[in-house]
Amino acid sequence: MTRNFKGLAPLLMATALALVAPMAPAQAQTPPNVLVVGQIAEPASLDPAVSTAANDFRIAVNMYDGLVRNKPGTLEIEPALATDWAISDDGLEYTFNLREGVKFQDGTPFNADAVKFNFDRMLKEDSPYADTGPFPLAFFFSSVENVDVVDDLTVKFTLNEPFAPFMSNLASPTGLIVSPAAVEKFGKDFGRNPVGTGPFKFEEWQSNSRVVVSRNEDYWDGPAPLEAVIFRPITDANTRVAEMLSGGIDVLLETPPDNLAQFRDDANYQVMEAVGPHVWYVMLNAKDGPFADKKVRQAVNYALNKESLVNDVLQGTADVSAGPIPPAFNWAYNEDVQPYPYDPEKAKELLAEAGAEGAKLTFLVTEGGSGMLDPVPMGTAIQADLAAVGLDVEIKTYEWNTFLSEVNPGLEGKGDMAEMAWMTSDPDTLPFLTLRTAAFPDEGGFNSSYYSNPEVDELLDKARVSTDHDERADLYKQVQKIVHDDAPWLFVANWKQNAVVTAQVGAFELQPDFSLNLRDVTKQ
């Protein structure tokens, strides 16, 4: 047999060339004054009333303003589209004076009618624009009975019950004001053709590739330094890191803990961290099983090496948490309440007193989910620490949505403990929905582990209706102290959000409300 196949070589070469020939020169750096942000996912909608994801809000907060906003670096309220406001003594009427001369990016004026339009659209099921929803987070404003136009630049909200978190909710992304003319024009497609009053205006949205916004030259607070911002969705965390390293993006959000050190050691990058109103905890079933005894709940809090958990498992991307109210709410945070120390001996003593040595426990763990950090490694680390004090913990893992439908209706008959995390905009939200007796699952709340303390119920009810800032702060401080002692949860961590930006980026700051404020950011 002759073996003469010279004909093959050119074919192989041609194939190889066809693959390599169009290769462009090395990728250029991103241009100056244009910021490229690596987002964690494609946005769902840029209509702030429709959207529910932090990922979408990072874009929206740069295109819209609300009546009020959080002062940069804090969770304290400052004026935005409203210049000042008055609250009636009974806490039922909020009257806002609106900023004069503000225009939406489509040229239509911002006024009291626009404010009324926005809230009617979200709250009134018979509004002609109700079909531009659904509006999942509209219940933030469910206490609003009516919005009345007093005059062109004055608007009055009437509530059906006093509701102290109202102002924080107005400052949340759900309270951002959209252009009524644009909603009328685009209808259901407004979320892809967003118009607001913010520092950047919408240019284009190429599905699954980019959202581009450009500077609003007429911005009421002065034009932003950046000419444009490009938001790129890159869902895989490793790919996001690779894009940062290869110069494809300027801002890397939600960096995996393992990669942070690499950027910290490199002068071409700046690593940003900020605390946020985030709480990561393990709820303990107070209705049946060993955790019905307060001593056992306290014992597990002593048994867990939280320092090691946040430093080794989470690689320093979180702080140890002391109670249900995170330190990001600095005005309502009780500095005197310190986290349970790591003390396995004390834990064993408490377990012996309660007669719960060697108890068998079932622990529900999620595989992922919003704000859940590294739920499986954290779950196994907790399991190991509890094993060290003689507790036999069995882990059951679930996909996130399955996990929620398992845990939300209550732990009774399913398990003794379950992971959970919340990000909120007001100190009221988390304890009100998860720690009150009236928030048991069968009452429509999220108290899935059945903690009940009448004293806490009373404090929370009072804090919710108080319009006195200092009185509210004091009430939350008391809640923190009592709940810390009752230990309805294994208090674990408060996440520090992180971002990596290139050395060319200036004035970049992460906000405690998890938004991405690019108003003052520069790029060389």
Next chain:
Amino acid sequence: MTAYIGKRLLAAIPVIIGLSIIVFLVMKLIPGDPAQALLGSYATPENVERINRALGLDRSWPEQYVIWVGNLLHGDFGRSYILNRPVLDEVLERFSATLILAGAALLICSVLGILAGIVSAVRQFGWTDRIVTFFVLIGISMPAFFLGLVFILFFAVRWRLLPASGMYAVYGGGDLPDLVNHLILPAGTLAIVATGVVARLTRAAMLEVLRQDFIRTARAKGLKEGVVIYRHAFRAALVSVIPVIGIQAGFVLGGAVYIETVFQWPGLGQMLVKAVSTRDLLLVQGGVLVAATVYVLVNLLADVAQAMLDPRLKA
């Protein structure tokens, strides 16, 4: 042949109807619903009910299925709850991206796989055969998503020769060279396993054909070896290679799910993964339906091609 194609097309209809029912039921049976995915931690029964009412999910399942199919027959795939855009727009956009990726991968695996298969068959147990078999084995054994990350590390991060992810450059670009530039790494990665499979099967098919009498006859006639291999042996071997490529088409479409995630390729697989986790019912149903229909068509195409090449199947 027309009758054969017509028969096959008719047979595809119950497959697709059955599939639509299965997808619909599976999405209904897994725990969690779109309202819960939208509301996350805020999914109180009251809020869930409000959202379900707004989305029309408070109706009975049969009612929902009938409405969905009724709209489908009018060409209306519905609106994605999560993306707030028509399902068909999203699916077609995503699917064309997947077709580009899978098509390029299929082209690479067919050309390289067949060439490698022929070379190693003709030089059975020679050094070329050993080298080819060695790489083919590595290709088949290596998980594609891992290989993808290694490629990104070297070609994008270390050498900065190729972009790490995406389909087009975010500024400038948008033309064909830009697309090809972005396509090389994901398509190459996706093709590797399939190339190995095609190469091994081509080798086996060629080896079998080369042993047959008509090859000996061809050689005895004094035909050039190249003509014997390509005109006679390869053509006969192609009959068993084509269905393998058809199957690989399905494999490549399925494998695209990982590759799309690793390379941030805006394709259907990436969309479906996200749509399932957010319980975006209409989007999952629409996406699976389109993908399945295409899969059925591609297999039909492979069968037709085989029938045309193999005289025994013509009758």
